Amino acid sequence: MRSQNAPPGLPRTALTGIDVDCTPRKFGCTALDLWKTAEYKQRMDISGQVVVVTGASMGIGEALAAIFAAHGAKVVLTSRDANRSEAARNRIGHAENTLALSCDVRNREDIDKVVSLTLHHFGRIDVWINNSGYGIADSVELMDMAECRSMFETNFFGAVSAMQAVIPVMKQQGSGTIINISSVAGHVPLPYSAAYSGSKFAMNAMSKASRIELRKRNINVLTVCPGYVRTDFSANAVRGRELKKVRPSTVRGITVERVARATLNGYRKQKREVIVPWTMYPVVKLYQLFPGIVEQAMLRLAKPAE
Numbered sequence: 001m002r003s004q005n006a007p008p009g010l011p012r013t014a015l016t017g018i019d020v021d022c023t024p025r026k027f028g029c030t031a032l033d034l035w036k037t038a039e040y041k042q043r044m045d046i047s048g049q050v051v052v053v054t055g056a057s058m059g060i061g062e063a064l065a066a067i068f069a070a071h072g073a074k075v076v077l078t079s080r081d082a083n084r085s086e087a088a089r090n091r092i093g094h095a096e097n098t099l100a101l102s103c104d105v106r107n108r109e110d111i112d113k114v115v116s117l118t119l120h121h122f123g124r125i126d127v128w129i130n131n132s133g134y135g136i137a138d139s140v141e142l143m144d145m146a147e148c149r150s151m152f153e154t155n156f157f158g159a160v161s162a163m164q165a166v167i168p169v170m171k172q173q174g175s176g177t178i179i180n181i182s183s184v185a186g187h188v189p190l191p192y193s194a195a196y197s198g199s200k201f202a203m204n205a206m207s208k209a210s211r212i213e214l215r216k217r218n219i220n221v222l223t224v225c226p227g228y229v230r231t232d233f234s235a236n237a238v239r240g241r242e243l244k245k246v247r248p249s250t251v252r253g254i255t256v257e258r259v260a261r262a263t264l265n266g267y268r269k270q271k272r273e274v275i276v277p278w279t280m281y282p283v284v285k286l287y288q289l290f291p292g293i294v295e296q297a298m299l300r301l302a303k304p305a306e
């Protein structure tokens with residue numbers, strides 16, 4: 001029998017391990033190994049789970065909504081503009097299992113409205129994805145401070161605000177996952193996008209610290225750090241006065257579908273962090289160990305943007 005606390009597809013036995021019968025160390029495995037395997041198998045089936053995605057009107061957010069819906073989840077797509085959310089909902093299909101709402105993550109009232117409408121329509125929230133975000137292209141010296149604060153309101157405070165709204169719901173349910181879409185720029189400081197990079201460093205810290213705080217409440221916080229992704233992100237960025245790009249022209253970026261697949265996989269495995277593509281992982285490690293080498297490379301690459 002499924003517990004009231006367990007998300008659909010994840011019975012209480014998988015959460016607690018109560019019904020998992022395993023003699024410790026017999027056949028070369030521990031009870032913990034089998035408990036983890038049982039939980040993983042249950043998480044493979046996400047049908048019926050309820051997923052909310054912020055910034056789902058395009059790009060990575062739309063792809064996340066699409067992949068969860070394709071796997072049978074009930075998905076709420078949100079963005080600042082209800083028409084854009086609705087258009088994305090029509091593109092991904094699965095109309096009977098999806099809902100499109102407007103939500104500007106800078107407004108706590110908007111977030112609370114999404115929480116209560118989702119609970120009203122679908123009864124619970126298993127996964128909340130903080131994906132809304134944009135960049136500012138400018139140097140630290142010249143960037144507009146009002147633009148900088150405004151960007152932090154969306155990229156960082158919007159995500160924190162949503163976490164504060166959804167954590168009590170997940171605590172009451174006895175389970176849940178928060179997925180924060182950060183960036184490799186949250187590990188390696190990006191010149192001429194330093195404020196954006198700063199918002200993602202802040203998100204990484206908040207995301208990983210809260211994971212520890214929430215662990216005993218059966219709530220996982222997953223941080224996803226994509227490298228360059230082919231979206232309208234650059235076109236949607238606020239352009240300042242000193243525009244330079246540090247990306248080699250040969251790097252085209254990965255697809256949104258690849259980010260969505262990696263995120264889903266990380267969710268199923270209840271990971272702490274996903275870095276996608278995997279080739280960015282050595283870059284992150286190189287920066288941690290030998291920051292001077294990465295700084296030199298970026299200095300050489302920095303060219304005026306068209």
Ligand SMILES: NC(=O)c1ccc[n+]([C@@H]2O[C@H](COP(=O)([O-])OP(=O)(O)OC[C@H]3O[C@@H](n4cnc5c(N)ncnc54)[C@H](OP(=O)(O)O)[C@@H]3O)[C@@H](O)[C@H]2O)c1
Pocket residue numbers: 054055056057058059060061078079080081084085103104105106131132133134154181182183184225226227228229230231232233236253
């Ligand atoms: N593209 C990349 O190379 C890349 C790499 C690493 C990380 N990321 C991160 O991935 C996330 C998605 O980026 P993307 O590339 O998919 O960009 P995008 O195509 O520009 O999409 C951004 C989304 O955020 C929404 N949004 C912006 N401000 C919002 C606000 N105040 N409230 C609610 N929604 C808001 C937009 O919807 P509306 O305009 O309809 O509100 C849109 O749906 C961002 O957090 C970004 O930092 C992107």
